[in-house]
Amino acid sequence: MVYLGLSEVDERTFVAEIVWHFEHxxxxxWEATLNADRWPLRADGFSPVExxxxxxxxxxALGGEYLGRLDCNVSTLRPHELCVFDVSVPRHTGSPSxxxxxTEWSDHAGGTQAITKIRGARPDSDSDRLLMDMLGSVIRWMYGHIDEDLGEPTAAPSNKR
Structure with missing residues (x-):
């Protein structure tokens, strides 16, 4: 199950919500999601530590307004339950966004439900909407690959000599 919703929190901010059910x-x-080697984008210095x-x-793809990188901080971490990244998006001019x-993980229907919310996009900014779409696509791609990888049986060690 995948759900992507976009809602306006107030006149200044949009929130995207991605809901994914894993049969694992x-x-x-949790371990697969926070393994930066699985991420489709480079994450220099990432460690799953608050x-x-x-x-x-x-x-x-960020184009004109942004420099093309995210400066991130793991602001909250509760193992196997919650991870929050504060993200600063530097611009060519002016203050960063x-x-x-x-992201929250919970037991659900014999597996795991992951709910990821992305907050910060300004409704009047094409660059913000593009970034939110891109981040949502990256997260859905990640979840899909994690789901596939976890579903593949691991090979038993061979006893052949």
Missing amino acids: PRVAV GAIFTSGPFP QWEIH
Whole structure:
């Protein structure tokens, strides 16, 4: 199950919500999701530790307004339950845009449900909408690949000599 919703929180901010159901235990989904080697974009300095600071990118699709990278901080981490990234998106001129990527994992229907919310897009900014679409696509891509990878049986060790 995949759900992507976009809603206007107020006149200044949009929130995208991605809901994914995995047929796998929460610990396995958590570990796979926070393994930066699985991410389709570089994450320099990432560690699944509260307070970790990392940079992600480049994002050539961001175009004019943004520099094409994300400066991130793991602001909240509760193992196997919650991870929140505070994200600063530097611009060519002016102050950076401030975003939040908030993911919760819970047991659901014999598997795991992941709910990711991306907050920070300004409704009047084409660049923000493009970035939100791109981040949503990256997260859906990641979840799809994690779901596939976790579903593949691991090979038993061979006893042949």
